[in-house]
Amino acid sequence: MIRLTSIRLRNWKAYADAVIDLPVADTRNVAVFWGDNGAGKTSLLEAAALGLYGRDGVNLVSRARRSRAEASYDGFLERAVHAGARGREATMSVELVFDGTDLGRLSLQRVWYFSGAGRHLRDDEDIRIREGEDEFLAPIPGDAQREAFIRDYVAEHLLPPNLAPFFIFDGEHVDRLAGQDLEAQVRTAVDTVLGAPLLRQAIVDLRSYARERRRDSREANGDVLGDLRIQVSSLEAREDALEAEVEATNTELTPLRKARDDLVRRIGNLHGDSYASFKGLFEAREAEARSRSAQQEELRQALSVDLAFALCGEPLRQRAIRQLGAEGLRAQWEAGLKTSAAKYEAFLALVEARGPIPADQRSSLQAAWDAVWSQAPEGCSDERRHSHLGEADRHLVIRHLEQVSHKAGARIAELARDVQATDAAIQDLEDQISRQRGLDEQAQTLADDLRRVQEATSGLEAKHRTDVHKLDALRMELLPHKQELSRLIQRHAAAAPILRRADRAETYAAMLEDVIESTTPGHLAALSADITKAYRALAHKDLVETVRISPTGDVALLDAAGRDVRDLDTSAGENQIFALALMAAIADASAPFPIVMDTPLARLDPQHRRNVLQHFAGLGRQLVLLAHPAELTAEDLAAIQTDISGQVRIRNRTVAGEGVSRAEPLEVGDGA
């Protein structure tokens, strides 16, 4: 017989730190825990459930007491932390110590870790198994296999999880079972025993899986894919055409660009060294030409004027000089005569102011005036042959005639030589320029070629740019379509195996359904004998001789005459008794594991209550009874007095503002 000998709790619900040793004795198998509401009885049942099964144990915990937040394992744990450790980094642990297992003493400890915010992170927990009196720490594999290992370990050495609802239960669990008709109770119980809820969950999940995978695959069906292919194909055709145009333009551009580069290079080579010198030559020639013009003009003048003066000889040049000088004197004299006449008129007016002048005296006066003031100077010419010359011109001519007289021949010869030299220089420069111009003309030809090539290139490059922009835009348009097509093609390709797997999942689901359906009848029928024994022990009306369960799950409570007593008499407590009988029958035929029972007796009358207590106490396994003082009477206890190994009182006291539960052994004679 496996016995639960100790429960060690740390930060578990109202138990801050508690070691609860269960009263055990070799011949007595019932441990009674008394406690008022809220004292911590249910916390012990929950510790047993989660300590044994962890995540799988949540379903054993009263559903009615669990809030919505506690529906999940992690949520339940976060609210199970002792108030003093809640909302901060903490550990919570439950250790269950058993003896009588196939390994002897066996300790199972689960430790849950909580973050600073009081959150339990997924799978953030440890489990430690100590085997034997030496508390040998059993090796546990890593994360991936740990859960399955622990599940199998507990199933093998303690109790399989499918049977746990028949060993660890409270009144709500019994009420839930009893709330169904007998047939449903049997079917539920057999389902539970067989682990059918897990199989049914697997069936549901496999069918959900199949539905979801098919839904995903529908996106990749042929129509959608076909339409998209056409759209992409059309865009790709445009892309190809544009690419071809871009390529053709490139093909045309390549030789043009090469020709352009070549021309530029050649022009660069031509001009690179000669242009500056060409400019210099040109400017030098211009300067020489200007110089020659000046020389020619001087020579022309020399030839047209000076040469004649030179050839006329010195005597003539001197006569001309004298003549011009005499003409100059005459010009001065003639100018003086005008002044003299004006002065004579003024003089005559003065004389006549003194009295009239007789006519004969007037001419004498005129002659005397002229003799004093109007005599021609010496050297004055008799006439003016060069009356067109003014005073200044006359001086220039005279000076020129004086110079020509000395230098005219030499100067003309010099000017002629200068002109000749300048002509030669100009000729030389023009020769050089001509050679240079030959190069320039070549460059001009090249430049013309370059212009033509450049025009052709520019036109093509503009077209190329336009085409490339169009191509880029088209590709931008095409890209998401191609990506979508690629995704759909992949999905389409992947869809076949996905759909096969979906079909397969459905087939497995149907097969599992068949497995349940095909095996349940045998188990249903096999329950008849066990439940008959239990039911007859629990029911105080000794009417039922046999409980018959058909392979289809029909239940008949038969009397000795083979009649179904339910046709004759129905009792309000019948379903409750039948549920407890069913649980006892299954527990009795299962592992020798302790039964932990939390107040399942409230609905029963005293006789049935005692029947239940006696029957469960007599199942040959440890019975841990968690009871409210009002639930069990002294008479009830008396019915199992010889089976009670000890009693423990659970109290919840306020310590430092927090409720803390403690378990205290009750001595014989203590009142519960």
Next chain:
Amino acid sequence: MRHRPLLESEAGRAALDGLCKPDGLSPEIAIQLVAAVQSQIGRARRHGLFDRLDEILAKDEPA
């Protein structure tokens, strides 16, 4: 102990083997599928169950 989970009991295993055969199903795959579902029990969010089923069923693909 009479009451063993269905797929661990002799009768259950025999039924599984027998019912797998006509459809060419694998009893081992069936057990793995159930184990995958079992490993998700108690989890608020059923992380990766379908991916795990994919993995298991992929092994069941015809060669």
